Amino acid sequence: MPDLAIRTQALRKTYRTRRGRRVVAVQGLDLEVPIGGVHGFLGPNGSGKTTSIRMLLGLVRADAGTMTVFDRVVPEHLPEVVGRIGAIVESPKFFPAFSGRKNLELLADAIGAPRTRVGEVLEETSLGDRGKDRFRTYSLGMKQRLAIAATLLKEPDLLIFDEPTNGLDPAGIREIRETMRSLGAQGRTVLVSSHILAEVEQVADTVSIIGHGRLLATGTVAEVIGGSGRSTVKVALGGPAGDPRAQQEAAARILTSAGLTVRADGNYLYVDGAEHPSEVTRQLAQQELYVSELVPVRADLESVFLELTADEGLGGDR
Numbered sequence: 205m206p207d208l209a210i211r212t213q214a215l216r217k218t219y220r221t222r223r224g225r226r227v228v229a230v231q232g233l234d235l236e237v238p239i240g241g242v243h244g245f246l247g248p249n250g251s252g253k254t255t256s257i258r259m260l261l262g263l264v265r266a267d268a269g270t271m272t273v274f275d276r277v278v279p280e281h282l283p284e285v286v287g288r289i290g291a292i293v294e295s296p297k298f299f300p301a302f303s304g305r306k307n308l309e310l311l312a313d314a315i316g317a318p319r320t321r322v323g324e325v326l327e328e329t330s331l332g333d334r335g336k337d338r339f340r341t342y343s344l345g346m347k348q349r350l351a352i353a354a355t356l357l358k359e360p361d362l363l364i365f366d367e368p369t370n371g372l373d374p375a376g377i378r379e380i381r382e383t384m385r386s387l388g389a390q391g392r393t394v395l396v397s398s399h400i401l402a403e404v405e406q407v408a409d410t411v412s413i414i415g416h417g418r419l420l421a422t423g424t425v426a427e428v429i430g431g432s433g434r435s436t437v438k439v440a441l442g443g444p445a446g447d448p449r450a451q452q453e454a455a456a457r458i459l460t461s462a463g464l465t466v467r468a469d470g471n472y473l474y475v476d477g478a479e480h481p482s483e484v485t486r487q488l489a490q491q492e493l494y495v496s497e498l499v500p501v502r503a504d505l506e507s508v509f510l511e512l513t514a515d516e517g518l519g520g521d522r
């Protein structure tokens with residue numbers, strides 16, 4: 205088994221609302237986050253990401269299941285590993301009239317981190333130039349990066365960010381993404397939750413996709429995309445002679461009878477299920493139909509995510 209930063213097994217949590225209604229937030233979650241790199245913890249709104257993170261951090265009590273962080277059972281042994289964890293689960297409070305640097309110095313003193321760390325973490329989060337400016341003048345993205353800087357003061361091995369780009373503009377999102385990428389590249393483990401794939405897809409080394417508090421898929425981004433069984437190719441036909449429409453119809457018939465799934469769209473056929481693109485060209489060439497263009501259609505994480513979470517009320521409030 206690979207070394208894991210986080211492992212949960214059969215984790216469960218049911219909330220009881222004030223009106224006595226039961227809400228199953230997490231139902232048997234098995235999560236494995238490898239050590240080092242960025243792990244995207246993905247799921248639609250309400251799928252149980254925040255609850256899972258809060259259980260890991262000892263902020264919410266689990267009903268059942270086991271959790272380990274760096275092989276220590278939590279929450280029982282959380283004190284042994286808490287020094288290695290930096291987490292942003294909600295917006296931290298900073299003094300608006302103090303500079304970013306001053307805020308971090310106060311925090312460093314409070315947690316016993318050396319003040320020399322302050323300059324380093326400002327650099328690590330690309331706030332070096334603005335450290336002297338008052339916190340109140342910071343953009344939302346800078347405020348969020350200062351929060352990340354604060355968690356870095358104690359040099360954590362594991363960083364947990366719950367929807368860190370909420371409310372940020374595209375530039376702010378890009379900055380946070382860059383920060384996460386460089387933290388992962390340094391060998392730290394970054395667990396980042398999001399319901400917006402595009403934010404995480406470009407930085408995540410591995411992902412876990414959850415729905416209704418259960419694991420739907422996990423692995424490297426390539427594995428999760430590959431595991432969806434997608435292998436679509438886009439095909440155009442064309443020889444100098446013949447009616448293109450008739451050729452396309454004939455090609456669709458041939459490929460369908462070869463067991464492939466074919467959909468026509470404009471001048472292209474979209475063909476699913478071929479083991480290899482050459483199978484498509486071979487089938488057609490045998491019937492004297494020639495391919496003028498053949499492009500593999502890249503399956504992206506977004507489409508896999510949408511497929512896996514199709515019944516999860518994506519993006520809606522539940």
Ligand SMILES: Nc1ncnc2c1ncn2[C@@H]1O[C@H](COP(=O)(O)OP(=O)(O)OP(=O)(O)O)[C@@H](O)[C@H]1O
Binds near residue numbers: 219254256399
């Ligand atoms: N304190 C609570 N009391 C009752 N129900 C809750 C409580 N906290 C969360 N829930 C419910 O538990 C389910 C999971 O919520 P959770 O916040 O963990 O999901 P999430 O994936 O983090 O969603 P989001 O991205 O919207 O934060 C939701 O249906 C939510 O309404």
